[in-house]
Amino acid sequence: MTTIYDVARHAGVSAATVSRVVNGRPNVDPVLAERVRRALTELEYRPNAVARNLRKSRTTLWAVIISDVGNPFFTAMVRGVEDVAQKAGFSVVLCNSDEDPAKEGKYVSAALDDQMAGVIISPSGRATHVNRLVDARVPVVVIDRQLRGIAVDTVLVDNEHGAELATAHLIDSGYERIACITGPRRLSTAAQRLRGYQRALRGHRRAVREELIRYADFREEGGYAAMEALLRQDSPPDAVFAANNLMTVGAVECLVDQGVRIPEEVGVVGFDNIPWAHLVRPSLTTVGQPTYELGRTAALLLAERIAEPSRPASSVTLHTQLHVRESSRR
Amino acid sequence: MTTIYDVARHAGVSAATVSRVVNGRPNVDPVLAERVRRALTELEYRPNAVARNLRKSRTTLWAVIISDVGNPFFTAMVRGVEDVAQKAGFSVVLCNSDEDPAKEGKYVSAALDDQMAGVIISPSGRATHVNRLVDARVPVVVIDRQLRGIAVDTVLVDNEHGAELATAHLIDSGYERIACITGPRRLSTAAQRLRGYQRALRGHRRAVREELIRYADFREEGGYAAMEALLRQDSPPDAVFAANNLMTVGAVECLVDQGVRIPEEVGVVGFDNIPWAHLVRPSLTTVGQPTYELGRTAALLLAERIAEPSRPASSVTLHTQLHVRESSRR
DNA sequence: CTGTTAGCGCCTTCAG
DNA sequence: CTGAAGGCGCTAACAG
Numbered sequence: 001m002t003t004i005y006d007v008a009r010h011a012g013v014s015a016a017t018v019s020r021v022v023n024g025r026p027n028v029d030p031v032l033a034e035r036v037r038r039a040l041t042e043l044e045y046r047p048n049a050v051a052r053n054l055r056k057s058r059t060t061l062w063a064v065i066i067s068d069v070g071n072p073f074f075t076a077m078v079r080g081v082e083d084v085a086q087k088a089g090f091s092v093v094l095c096n097s098d099e100d101p102a103k104e105g106k107y108v109s110a111a112l113d114d115q116m117a118g119v120i121i122s123p124s125g126r127a128t129h130v131n132r133l134v135d136a137r138v139p140v141v142v143i144d145r146q147l148r149g150i151a152v153d154t155v156l157v158d159n160e161h162g163a164e165l166a167t168a169h170l171i172d173s174g175y176e177r178i179a180c181i182t183g184p185r186r187l188s189t190a191a192q193r194l195r196g197y198q199r200a201l202r203g204h205r206r207a208v209r210e211e212l213i214r215y216a217d218f219r220e221e222g223g224y225a226a227m228e229a230l231l232r233q234d235s236p237p238d239a240v241f242a243a244n245n246l247m248t249v250g251a252v253e254c255l256v257d258q259g260v261r262i263p264e265e266v267g268v269v270g271f272d273n274i275p276w277a278h279l280v281r282p283s284l285t286t287v288g289q290p291t292y293e294l295g296r297t298a299a300l301l302l303a304e305r306i307a308e309p310s311r312p313a314s315s316v317t318l319h320t321q322l323h324v325r326e327s328s329r330r
Numbered sequence: 331m332t333t334i335y336d337v338a339r340h341a342g343v344s345a346a347t348v349s350r351v352v353n354g355r356p357n358v359d360p361v362l363a364e365r366v367r368r369a370l371t372e373l374e375y376r377p378n379a380v381a382r383n384l385r386k387s388r389t390t391l392w393a394v395i396i397s398d399v400g401n402p403f404f405t406a407m408v409r410g411v412e413d414v415a416q417k418a419g420f421s422v423v424l425c426n427s428d429e430d431p432a433k434e435g436k437y438v439s440a441a442l443d444d445q446m447a448g449v450i451i452s453p454s455g456r457a458t459h460v461n462r463l464v465d466a467r468v469p470v471v472v473i474d475r476q477l478r479g480i481a482v483d484t485v486l487v488d489n490e491h492g493a494e495l496a497t498a499h500l501i502d503s504g505y506e507r508i509a510c511i512t513g514p515r516r517l518s519t520a521a522q523r524l525r526g527y528q529r530a531l532r533g534h535r536r537a538v539r540e541e542l543i544r545y546a547d548f549r550e551e552g553g554y555a556a557m558e559a560l561l562r563q564d565s566p567p568d569a570v571f572a573a574n575n576l577m578t579v580g581a582v583e584c585l586v587d588q589g590v591r592i593p594e595e596v597g598v599v600g601f602d603n604i605p606w607a608h609l610v611r612p613s614l615t616t617v618g619q620p621t622y623e624l625g626r627t628a629a630l631l632l633a634e635r636i637a638e639p640s641r642p643a644s645s646v647t648l649h650t651q652l653h654v655r656e657s658s659r660r
Numbered sequence: 661c662t663g664t665t666a667g668c669g670c671c672t673t674c675a676g
Numbered sequence: 677c678t679g680a681a682g683g684c685g686c687t688a689a690c691a692g
Contacts, residue, residue, distance in 0.1 A: 001387075003685055014663045019687055027661060049443040050383045051685035054668050059380065061423070061444075069412070072605075075405050082399070082426055091440055093391070094424035096412055110421055113379040114391075249606055256609070275402075276579055279586070281611025333669055344679045349671055357677060381669030384684050664691080669684105676678085 002043045011039035022047060053115065062090050062302065063111040065104060065121040068218075069096045073245055073272050073291055074122070077143065080295025081120055088303045090117060099124045099184075099218070112136055118302045120295075123147055125186045139305040143298045146188035153305060154315040155298045159189055159271075162287040162320030163196025164203070166241050166269040169285070171204045173328055175239035175267045179212040181226040181251060182243040190215070193243040193271055212237055216247055223250025231258060238266055239328070245272035248284065252327075268327040271320075282326035290318050332373045341369035352377060383445065392420050392632065393441040395434060395451040398548075399426045403575055403602050403621055404452070407473065410625025411450055418633045420447060429454045429514075429548070442466055448632045450625075453477055455516045469635040473628045476518035483635060484645040485628045489519055489601075492617040492650030493526025494533070496571050496599040499615070501534045503658055505569035505597045509542040511556040511581060512573040520545070523573040523601055542567055546577055553580025561588060568596055569658070575602035578614065582657075598657040601650075612656035620648050 004022070008015045013032055020028050021036040022045075028036075039045075053059045064081055066074040078094060085092050093116070097104040101124050108129040111119050118139040123130055127147045133140045134152060141153045170178050180197040183190030198208050211233060216222030223242055227250065230237055242248040248270025252262065260266050262282050269285045270277075277284040297316055305311065334352070338345040343362055350358050351366040352375075358366075369375075383389045394411055396404040408424060415422050423446070427434040431454050438459040441449050448469040453460055457477045463470045464482060471483045500508050510527040513520030528538050541563060546552030553572055557580065560567055572578040578600025582592065590596050592612050599615045600607075607614040627646055635641065 001685095004687090005685080015685090016663060016687075017661090020662090023687085029661060032662085046439070046443055048384075048445070048685050049440075050380060050387075050389065050445050051668090052687080053380045054378075054384045054670090054684090055686045055688085057380075057668065069405050069409055072402065075399050078424075079399055079426070086436075091423060091425070091437075091444075093421060094408075095421070096409070106416075107421075109376070110379075113376055114421075115378070115380050249609065252609060275605065276610065279579065279582060280606065280609045331669095334671090335669085345669090346671080346679060347677090350678090353671085359677065362678085378669050381684090382671080384668090384686090385670045385672085387684065662692085665689090667688100668686090671682105671684095673680105673682090675680085 001048070002045050003048070004045070007036065007039045007043055007045050010043060011035045057115060059115050059117050060090050061093055061114065061116050062299075063093045063095055063107065063116045063119045063121075065095045065097055065107050065111075065119065067097050067099045067122050067124050069094070071246060072275050073289070076273070076291035077295035077298075080292040080297075081299045082295075084296055084299035084303065088299075097124050101125050101129070105129050108132055111138065118306055120298050120302055137309065139302055139309065141298045141302045141305070143294060144189065146192075151313040153301045153313050155294055155301065155318070156315065157289050157294065157318050157320050159192035159320075160196035160199065162271065162289075162322070163193040163241065163243070164200040165196075165320075165322045166271065166285075166287045167197045167200035168204065169322060169324065170239045170241065170267055170269055170328055171200065171206065173239075173263075173267060173330060175330075177209075177212065177235065177237045178239040178241060179214070179230050179237035180241045180243070181214045181216050181223055181230075181247050183216065183218040183247070185215055187218075190218070190243060197241055218244050218247060220246045220250040220253070223247030224254045225250075227251040227254035228258075231260070240266060240268055242268070242270045245270060245274045245286075248272070248274060248286070252280070252284070263327050263330050267330060277323075278325060285325045285328035286323050288321045288323050290320075293318055331378070332375050333378070334375070337366065337369045337373055337375050340373060341365045387445060389445050389447050390420050391423055391444065391446050393423045393425055393437065393446045393449045393451075395425045395427055395437050395441075395449065397427050397429045397452050397454050399424070401576060402605050403619070406603070406621035407625035407628075410622040410627075411629040412625075414626055414629030414633065418629075427454050431455050431459070435459050438462055441468065448636055450628050450632055467639065469632055469639065471628045471632045471635070473624060474519065476522075481643040483631045483643050485624055485631065485648070486645065487619050487624065487648050487650050489522035489650075490526035490529065492601065492619075492652070493523040493571065493573070494530040495526075495650075495652045496601065496615075496617050497527045497530035498534065499652060499654065500569045500571065500597055500599055500658055501530065501536065503569075503597060503660060505660075507539075507542065507565065507567045508569040508571060509544070509560050509567035510571050510573070511544045511546050511553055511560075511577050513546065513548040513577070515545055517548075520548070520573060527571055548574050548577060550576045550580040550583070553577030554584045555580075557581040557584035558588075561590070570596060570598055572598070572600045575600060575604045575616075578602075578604060578616070582610070582614070593657050593660045597660060607653075608655060615655045615658035616653050618651045618653050623648055
């Protein structure tokens with residue numbers, strides 16, 4: 001491995017001068033600079049990033065801690081993060097917490113140990129781990145899920161509003177007994193989408209029936225099981241609002257398996273984009289999120305905070321959009 | 331930030347002793363060790379990974395360079411990699427080359443500069459960048475795509491065989507003019523899947539018609555455009571084999587848009603798993619790959635090579651499986 | 661404008 | 677078994 005000293009010797013200057021040239025500092029004699037540049041290319045010098053990081057006690061890496069790499073929602077988001085990161089000179093370490101606070105904790109520790117330049121996290125529950133980052137003054141942006149009582153940059157969507165629109169649309173389509181399959185209680189997204197559902201019902205003077213509300217796990221299996229339970233009831237629902245993409249797929253699978261016709265017997269609206277929602281028969285009505293933009297925005301916020309650590313925390317809310325397709329029209 | 335010296339002072343020993351305790355070395359007086367451990371927890375000491383990396387000139391990071399984070403095939407693979415990596419004490423840096431050799435080059439440079447412990451790469455074309463890694467003695471595993479004339483650990487699937495099965499199945503189902511939409515010529519997967527298609531035709535004494543073969547980009551848009559072009563021909567195909575998941579989706583979209591009925595008018599088989607292939611109407615026949623296992627295997631190979639850098643390169647081929655669903659039965 | 665010096669935090673000889 | 681010393685490669689402060 002060729003070091004800065006090899007280059008210095010080869011160019012007949014000091015290591016400091018080489019460093020200055022490498023880092024594009026002004027105040028270097030053009031003649032020397034040229035000699036250094038030649039040595040640089042001749043020796044194919046590449047700065048050792050690790051040494052540089054130690055010296056500056058900060059790296060050029062961002063950790064993105066998401067709760068499910070298998071969920072296209074999160075990968076689309078990561079794409080948005082990545083594009084911004086690369087332009088800003090950072091690389092992205094993708095960490096999959098699998099909704100497991102312990103795993104999340106491990107990744108937060110790693111981010112701390114590795115002196116990551118910043119962290120974007122979709123927290124799997126309480127604020128504990130995010131607090132560790134904040135306490136250590138590591139720039140953090142929370143994405144997708146809200147954390148109460150902690151001043152941190154946050155990027156969200158208007159969950160409640162989106163859920164309300166979705167539910168109102170089912171009501172307008174003539175469905176009477178509308179169920180809601182939401183996510184784990186501890187997640188703000190689950191709570192807010194449930195609240196939007198309830199608000200729509202109340203706004204249309206419908207009763208909110210507890211037996212039509214299910215808490216599942218934001219996964220396919222959970223959506224399937226919840227739908228199954230709903231169908232087994234004495235008076236089953238004639239429509240369902242599922243609070244994320246994977247659970248929507250699970251619910252639809254269940255309906256298909258049970259031979260229940262969509263949208264005639266049961267109408268379906270899902271939250272989140274679902275890849276190829278339009279190819280599924282019937283095509284699925286969804287509340288679309290600007291996933292890529294979510295990631296982009298979070299990355300932009302992170303870059304700003306890194307540049308200016310003391311600026312006050314801000315919170316950005318992006319908007320969802322209802323895409324009406326076949327699964328909700330009867 | 332508390333350093334090893336703070337701990338040493340606090341415990342009344344030298345930094346060397348602390349280091350030994352932290353790293354679980356034997357030959358430390360139990361009494362001292364206990365004192366050190368107490369200091370460790372009292373001060374909440376966390377070793378600085380960057381300093382450690384510099385000292386040992388190796389990190390605990392793997393770079394996984396894939397060509398499309400938007401493709402569920404690759405993310406499923408990454409999951410397999412991640413699970414193994416975590417158990418082996420490595421973190422995974424996910425890099426998205428977007429099929430762009432220049433971007434790929436940048437990420438390879440980053441891996442080199444950051445002294446990554448290893449790289450898993452699905453190369454976007456020629457071997458140049460992989461060679462740089464090999465030359466620098468960075469442990470590498472090539473995944474999904476074959477690189478000729480270079481001794482490197484590789485994990486593949488039986489592309490030709492899978493494609494042959496898929497095509498033979500279309501022939502057996504009674505289709506006559508079977509088209510093939512394959513990927514970029516420079517990618518081994520595209521070439522091999524095309525070869526499998528041709529082999530199946532020849533094996534069944536059918537002519538291989540050049541006008542039924544299209545080279546696209548392994549993306550949705552490419553699949554759509556290729557299908558469109560095929561349909562515009564004088565005698566359009568009555569079936570199509572698409573060589574990856576996204577192109578299959580694109581082709582199906584095109585058929586739907588044009589009002590062509592699947593599988594009655596045109597049969598469809600796609601390569602790669604397609605999430606929710608069974609929910610799409612008609613459900614899609616696919617050649618399934620063991621994606622998670624691909625990632626797992628690559629990670630295992632990488633771990634082995636890191637442990638034993640001089641072992642000869644090996645190549646593992648996993649098997650595909652034909653999942654017959656509705657889109658190919660008439 | 662340039663070079664010398666020091667040290668980021670850790671680990672690993674090498675003496676003792 | 678323990679501690680002192682040196683150095684991984686780089687950059688920032690300080691003289692010159």
